[in-house]
Amino acid sequence: DIVKHSTSFLVDLTKKWEIVNFTKAK
Numbered sequence: 001d002i003v004k005h006s007t008s009f010l011v012d013l014t015k016k017w018e019i020v021n022f023t024k025a026k
Helices: 002-025
Strands: none
Touching: none
8 A cells, every 4th residue: 555655654754853853952
């Protein structure tokens, strides 16, 4: 399913960015 794939991809990308921003904030 393309929609499910893109959604999980966005969630993964968002989690990675949250980790990056959290690391930069420290």
